[in-house]
Amino acid sequence: MSEENWIEVGSTDSIEEEDLIRFDHQDKTFCVYKLTDGFYATDGICTHEAVHLEDGLVMDDEIECPMHQGIFNIKSGEALSPPACEDLKTYPVKVDNDKIFIKID
Amino acid sequence: MKNNIIILGGGQAGIYAAREIRQNDSKSNIKILGEENLLPYERPPLSKDFLLDKKKEEDLYFHSSDVLKNENIEFENISINKVDFENKKLFAKNDNVYSYDSLLISTGSENKKLTLDNNLKNDIYYLRNLEEAKKIKEIVSNKNKITIIGGGFIGLEIASSLSQLQKKVIVIEIGNQLMGRIIPKQIADLVQYTHIEHGNEIILNKQIEKITKKNGDYEILLNDNSLIETDFIIAGIGSTPTVKLFENTNLKLDNGIVTNQFCETSIKDVYAAGDVSNFYHPFYERNMRLESYQHAQNHGICAGKNIAGVKTEYTSIPWMWSDQFNLNLQLTGICDEYDEIIERGNDINNGVIYFFLKNNKIRGACGVGIIGKVGRDIRITSKLSEKNTIVDKQILSDQNLKLNKLMQK
Ligand SMILES: Cc1cc2nc3c(=O)[nH]c(=O)nc-3n(C[C@H](O)[C@H](O)[C@H](O)COP(=O)(O)OP(=O)(O)OC[C@H]3O[C@@H](n4cnc5c(N)ncnc54)[C@H](O)[C@@H]3O)c2cc1C
Numbered sequence: 407m408s409e410e411n412w413i414e415v416g417s418t419d420s421i422e423e424e425d426l427i428r429f430d431h432q433d434k435t436f437c438v439y440k441l442t443d444g445f446y447a448t449d450g451i452c453t454h455e456a457v458h459l460e461d462g463l464v465m466d467d468e469i470e471c472p473m474h475q476g477i478f479n480i481k482s483g484e485a486l487s488p489p490a491c492e493d494l495k496t497y498p499v500k501v502d503n504d505k506i507f508i509k510i511d
Numbered sequence: 512m513k514n515n516i517i518i519l520g521g522g523q524a525g526i527y528a529a530r531e532i533r534q535n536d537s538k539s540n541i542k543i544l545g546e547e548n549l550l551p552y553e554r555p556p557l558s559k560d561f562l563l564d565k566k567k568e569e570d571l572y573f574h575s576s577d578v579l580k581n582e583n584i585e586f587e588n589i590s591i592n593k594v595d596f597e598n599k600k601l602f603a604k605n606d607n608v609y610s611y612d613s614l615l616i617s618t619g620s621e622n623k624k625l626t627l628d629n630n631l632k633n634d635i636y637y638l639r640n641l642e643e644a645k646k647i648k649e650i651v652s653n654k655n656k657i658t659i660i661g662g663g664f665i666g667l668e669i670a671s672s673l674s675q676l677q678k679k680v681i682v683i684e685i686g687n688q689l690m691g692r693i694i695p696k697q698i699a700d701l702v703q704y705t706h707i708e709h710g711n712e713i714i715l716n717k718q719i720e721k722i723t724k725k726n727g728d729y730e731i732l733l734n735d736n737s738l739i740e741t742d743f744i745i746a747g748i749g750s751t752p753t754v755k756l757f758e759n760t761n762l763k764l765d766n767g768i769v770t771n772q773f774c775e776t777s778i779k780d781v782y783a784a785g786d787v788s789n790f791y792h793p794f795y796e797r798n799m800r801l802e803s804y805q806h807a808q809n810h811g812i813c814a815g816k817n818i819a820g821v822k823t824e825y826t827s828i829p830w831m832w833s834d835q836f837n838l839n840l841q842l843t844g845i846c847d848e849y850d851e852i853i854e855r856g857n858d859i860n861n862g863v864i865y866f867f868l869k870n871n872k873i874r875g876a877c878g879v880g881i882i883g884k885v886g887r888d889i890r891i892t893s894k895l896s897e898k899n900t901i902v903d904k905q906i907l908s909d910q911n912l913k914l915n916k917l918m919q920k
Pocket residue numbers: 519520521522523524525544545546547553554555556557558589590591592617618619620638639640665753756784785786787801802803804805807830831832833834
């Protein structure tokens with residue numbers, strides 16, 4: 407993949423630990439998380455209904471949807487608890503000079 | 512040892528119990544007996560996305576038939592109409608007999624019916640299952656002015672969906688607020704305002720005196736002598752646990768099947784879970800009966816563990832939601848035991864939550880807001896309550912202060 411696919415999200419201190427920020431790019435929404443072992447990114451909308459996960463709760467490696475408590479693993483995107491049953495798409499993240507980049511395909 | 516385990520009622524609690532039993536017990540025969548000719552499916556979308564055509568029948572099933580096959584869980588479409596607990600047998604209408612070593616009763620709940628003249632019995636619709644949802648969906652496509660009797664969660668969700676289908680909707684509620692007294696009046700008023708804003712008419716404090724059929728339409732006479740003309744009527748006036756089958760047996764009943772914290776009933780080897788059970792909750796030190804998605808799932812799982820011999824207490828903090836228009840309402844814990852109420856926020860766009868405290872600890876909370884705005888705080892509230900945290904009321908009441916600050920203490 408070409409270099410252009412890495413999109414800058416913001417500075418590393420824009421996210422608190424065990425928290426997330428929403429990042430919109432073109433017509434898509436992403437969530438970028440800071441976990442104890444680094445940064446991760448997923449789609450920003452729950453796979454159950456069209457709800458922004460930015461308002462959800464991050465616990466350990468999981469994001470819980472604010473609407474019906476569907477739970478996803480942030481690192482793998484796996485849907486862990488109903489009513490969410492479809493996995494969440496994840497994206498590679500890199501940090502360069504205190505800046506976070508995500509790779510969007 | 513190989514056991515015959517029967518699950519009576521193929522709904523949410525039943526399927527989660529079956530899969531949990533299989534996780535812990537690879538040998539026993541597990542059979543679900545369900546009177547709906549459908550694999551277990553989710554009911555919440557019936558009043559919402561299914562009516563709106565955003566979800567189809569195939570989206571509602573918890574698991575495919577392949578999952579059941581792989582886990583060697585049998586599903587049989589049959590209605591049981593007699594039980595013999597002494598000889599551990601169930602009898603079906605077609606004379607089939609089923610013997611069990613362990614039995615889980617997960618027959619759910621059923622809608623209360625209006626007392627009406629016989630000639631009107633088939634004219635009023637109710638919503639509990641997929642078949643009824645399909646029928647309602649089909650009929651409303653040709654109707655314009657629809658009356659919902661009962662302003663509870665399900666009635667209001669139907670009202671929201673039908674309004675989004677461009678129908679004129681009237682809701683008649685006997686009480687002085689929507690959704691019953693368990694919901695803070697302020698929150699009920701916010702929800703009512705949203706319905707009105709979308710064109711729904713909400714009539715409170717009124718009773719129905721008479722319904723008359725007129726040229727295929729209906730006239731509803733209220734106790735203040737006002738008359739409502741309507742072309743379709745749906746009633747959502749509450750539900751009762753499905754226990755008729757057990758009424759003349761030794762099974763202890765009291766607002767459902769009485770169970771302890773291990774989902775055990777008064778009869779050995781007979782368990783109950785989900786809407787049908789009035790269970791003992793050790794955290795609240797009292798019995799309760801819940802009708803919610805999260806409870807049906809977790810209670811089913813807990814019953815499954817206990818049936819498989821993994822003794823497990825049910826300690827889940829209650830939680831439920833309702834979606835109406837662009838609002839999401841959530842309830843956690845219990846909201847009827849408190850010595851103080853604290854309000855967080857006052858604008859529906861940012862979410863409004865009422866916390867119910869007893870001895871400075873949260874017992875329950877109820878919140879409503881534009882989709883996504885109360886979920887995180889309600890979830891944190893459940894955790895604070897579960898941990899018996901003494902809460903800082905300043906943080907609870909100030910929406911600018913994050914609730915997870917209370918968690919780190
Ligand atoms: C329209 C609607 C909307 C809802 N929306 C929400 C929501 O938004 N949020 C929320 O938290 N909860 C909601 N709920 C509640 C939630 O769906 C229920 O609490 C849950 O389904 C209960 O699961 P259960 O397994 O106990 O019972 P059920 O799912 O009702 O299953 C019981 C099954 O047992 C079968 N049965 C009964 N008697 C017999 C017999 N004698 N022989 C064979 N089979 C039998 C029944 O036919 C049924 O299939 C909603 C419910 C409805 C009806």
